Amino acid sequence: MPNPKYKKAVKEINTDIPANRNKALNFIVFFIVILSLLNIFLFFYDTYFSRDKGNEPLLRLDGKSSNDFLSVGNITMIAMKVPAVDDKGNGLSTYLVVEVMPGSGRTLVDIDNLLFWADTQQNIRTARRVAANMTGMDINKYDLVYSIYANATVIGGESAGAAITIATIAALENKRLNESVMITGTINHDGSIGPVGEIIAKAKAAKQSGSKLFLVPLLQSRDVLYETSQHCEKFGPTQVCTVEQVPRKISVSNQSGIEVVEVGSVQEAIKYLLI
Structure with a gap:
C-alpha cells in the first residue's frame, strides 16, 4: 500500500x-x-547625441524655407529650390536635394518628370567633379545621392548645373545655403558658369518662390525680346504688307521684379549662396 x-x-x-x-x-x-x-534608447542616442560637440549641426527640415539643411550623424543633406521651365514654356521652381554619406564613391540619382535625362546626368558628373576640386575632398570616400522633384515635366537639366555644383559643395563642407538666393546656369569643367535659355521665365519663377536675388550667367542680366511689327507699302493701287520681328533689349530685373546679378563662375556664386 x-x-x-x-x-x-x-x-x-x-x-x-x-x-x-x-x-x-x-x-x-x-x-x-x-x-x-x-x-x-540606443537608436535615439545614436541619432541625436552621437555628434561632434565641437561642430554641432543645425537640424532644420521644416519644409517652410526654400533651402533646408539637415545633418544627422554622418549624413548631410542639402535642399534648395532651382528655377526651371516646363514643357509649356512656363517658369517653375523644382526641389534639388543632395545627400552625402560615408561610402565608396557611388553617385545615386532619383529624378522624376524630367526630359533630356542624358544632359542632366552629364551635368551631375561635371558638378561632382568640380565640387571635389574646389573642396579638395576625396569624394571616393562618400556616396552622393541627387534627387530632383518637380510638379510638372521639366525641360532639360543643363541649367541646374551651377546649382547642383554649389549644393554638392555645401553638403560636402557641411554648410548652409542662403535661402533668399536662387541661381541658374550650366556648369563647365573649369568651374565657369555657362549660358541658359528662358532667363525671364526662370527669373519670374524665382520671384514667385520668394527669393530676393537671382544669379545668372555673364551677359544674361539683359535679354532680347522680338516684337512683331507690320510694315505696309503701296505700289500703285496695291498695298503690300510684311511682318517683321523687331529686337528690343530688356532688363531681366525689370521684367521679373527681382534683383539680378551676373556671375561667371562657381567661385563667384558661392559668395552669395554659402553661409
Whole structure:
C-alpha cells in the first residue's frame, strides 16, 4: 500500500510545475521587453547625441524655407529650390536635394518628370567633379545621392548645373545655403558658369518662390525680346504688307521684379549662396 506522505509529496511537486512554467515565461517576456527598450534608447542616442560637440549641426527640415539643411550623424543633406521651365514654356521652381554619406564613391540619382535625362546626368558628373576640386575632398570616400522633384515635366537639366555644383559643395563642407538666393546656369569643367535659355521665365519663377536675388550667367542680366511689327507699302493701287520681328533689349530685373546679378563662375556664386 502506497505511503500517504509519498502521495502528498508527488501532488505538491505536480502542482508546482505550472507555477514554475509561468515564472519562466514571465521572465522571458520581461527580458524581451527590456531588450526592445534598450534598442530604442540606443537608436535615439545614436541619432541625436552621437555628434561632434565641437561642430554641432543645425537640424532644420521644416519644409517652410526654400533651402533646408539637415545633418544627422554622418549624413548631410542639402535642399534648395532651382528655377526651371516646363514643357509649356512656363517658369517653375523644382526641389534639388543632395545627400552625402560615408561610402565608396557611388553617385545615386532619383529624378522624376524630367526630359533630356542624358544632359542632366552629364551635368551631375561635371558638378561632382568640380565640387571635389574646389573642396579638395576625396569624394571616393562618400556616396552622393541627387534627387530632383518637380510638379510638372521639366525641360532639360543643363541649367541646374551651377546649382547642383554649389549644393554638392555645401553638403560636402557641411554648410548652409542662403535661402533668399536662387541661381541658374550650366556648369563647365573649369568651374565657369555657362549660358541658359528662358532667363525671364526662370527669373519670374524665382520671384514667385520668394527669393530676393537671382544669379545668372555673364551677359544674361539683359535679354532680347522680338516684337512683331507690320510694315505696309503701296505700289500703285496695291498695298503690300510684311511682318517683321523687331529686337528690343530688356532688363531681366525689370521684367521679373527681382534683383539680378551676373556671375561667371562657381567661385563667384558661392559668395552669395554659402553661409
